[in-house]
Amino acid sequence: MLKLPKPPALLASLGRRLPPAFLSLHFTAGLLVARHLNWLLPPAELEGKRFAIEVTDLGLRCLFCCRHGSFRPSWDAQADLELSASAADFFSLLQGEMDADTLFFQRRLKISGDTELGLMVKNWLDATERPAWLRHRYLSD
Amino acid sequence: MELVAPAGSLAALKAALEAGADAVYLGLKNATNARNFAGLNFSETDICTGVEHAHALGRKVLFAINTFPQPGRTQEWRNAVDAAHDLGADAVILADPGLMVYAHERYPRMRLHLSVQGSATHADAIELMREQFNIQRVVLPRVLTLQEIERVTRQTQVEIEVFGFGSLCVMAEGRCLLSSFATGDSPNNKGVCSPAHAVRWSEIGGQLDARLNGILIDRYAPGEPAAYPTLCKGRFEVEGRFDHALEEPTSLNALGLLPRLAAMGVKAIKVEGRQRSPAYVAQVIATLRAAINAANLAPARYVVRPDWQASLSRHAEGSQTTQGAFDRPWK
């Protein structure tokens, strides 16, 4: 199992006080950097869809959408798909170390909204090869 | 014994080969295969890359076209057979006799495997398919016991492949209409079971409801581990009792039976899960590779190592594994 330190309470409370749109801006900036590094190229099926990511232990909720193949912050309070998990679980998901199914079955990942869109995102993330700096060795243990 | 791995994407295919699979099975992004899920499966370009990659390592690619051609749409399935041939697949996995006629006549030298969806449960069914289409291998339904597998293996010259790990189908595959009964889409007509587009999760006060086309399949207490609402694995009411009325969401795990399966003459062990991630594929295949190697090396001294079990249990649906129908505690 991947072990990340618990986020300092200060950071968590800061997250709760910052306006969501401000957080979304930073979050999508991160996704865009990833896209420019050529490892997060959203498939056509995600076009026009609105997403919400909630990082439970940080008190963060980011809203973004996928337009013209790139990620943009969204000011729309509604999302087509909402994912919610802890920072450590989101990180292991991004690394490809944990399987979204496993996290979901253990009630560590919550999905609401369009389930088929969720499956699409999951399969897209699964199929995306991770860059070396992010990759967890699959067979480390 | 050959180790046959699922691949729902190129990343999973590479992970499987890296982890030691002898062959991978895959399908196109359409209704011609039984894992027709959103965002999953291969384009023809991906298959080309995958076949090259596998052949460079001396491994095989098995091409699943294991649904039933729908009325008026035979050509879509024939196109898939053509693609498998043209892209250099080492075998096609088919379920439908009408499609077998085409594959056998058009490509007499192509290896044909009878899919588990073909529901051949005894030697007569398998031998008929051999006599008619010269099938080389059959994937046995997960409903058979070890004893029945042994008998079938003796009674046919067709190679036998059995499931060694993954989600369990409690119903005879290829003949289950529960999914279309609830949603309109089934493994036979759309290549899906309990499809995601019909699934709605709703959580209120920690209680999680899983619905399929509005039908309540299961309801979880706060914190209780959940499962995908595959409808045969839901909890229902029968005569006032609420329970898994058909089947518990467990996984099949034949780790403990590998030397016996090998001794019976089983030719290949298949892992279920084209819908699962490359991480799942890599860990499950690496574990089974180690176990099969140990079983081959010294079958008499074979013991299941605790770390193998731990690794497989971690990925099991419902977090528990069983030997399933192989030893039928309920028989």
Next chain:
Amino acid sequence: MEMISSQISLGPLLYYWPRQTTLDFYEQVGRSPVDIVYLGETVCSRRHELRAADWLALAGELRAAGKAVILSSPTLVETSTEVAQIKRLVNQAEFMIEVGEVGAIRSLAGRPFVAGPHLNAYHGATLAWLAGQGAKRFVAPLELSQADLRTLLTERPAGLQAEVMVWGRMPLAFSARCFTARHFHLRKDECGFRCIDYPDGLALRTQEAGDFLAINGIQTQSAQCLDLLEQAGELHGMGVEVLRVSPQSRGTLDAVAALHQWRQGRAALPIPLPAGMRRCNGYWHGKAGIDWLGQEA
């Protein structure tokens, strides 16, 4: 008055009824307007209220009553005992066989048969293959919509009759495991034959008390009764020769009578369903099979 040529068939009894109930039922069937009767135990090889010889005797009586009798072979075959049963069934030459699974076709070795509803004949090439093996009639897969059925009928080889189930709980799935025994915490081999207490299967409801499925031993059925009686005319127009009614504890021969009245050009009477049973016809409309589109009874 125009007489319609559609034939009415009675599918195999899918439940385990007491011997006398079964014999009484078929005695009535003999006096009914049914044209074709499918006989035999297709679900569970442990059931024995009627043994193979009893079914054969019954077949003889129904034939004497003017019915075309066909013996149905089991749907899920696993044990060597079951394989031997099929061989015995196939070896009698008096009655035609309805094939429940593909293995039986090999034993028939080219002799004529009816391809049952669980053989997955979804397109013309498979129908042609079945006809080449000796099939004279096929029963369409239950999940076909009207549109798909129409297409399938245009693809069928000449001389192959089509049969469609129009009434009764739909058999949807088969398992190695017996769910009735499981419900009673009994082993399959020591099941106590509890399914004899459930003449229409054991109701399985959702946690919100919604009707969903019915458990019948190793078979899982729809809780709802398929009802395509109103579509009989369309089925006839599409070229379906045989309409199948599947036995339930109540209403079966009323459904047969309704079809008979329809083909004689007379208005049908309402059909009483077993207590609490609703109807469905979703597959016909290209929707979930559980749906009912039409007037509430």
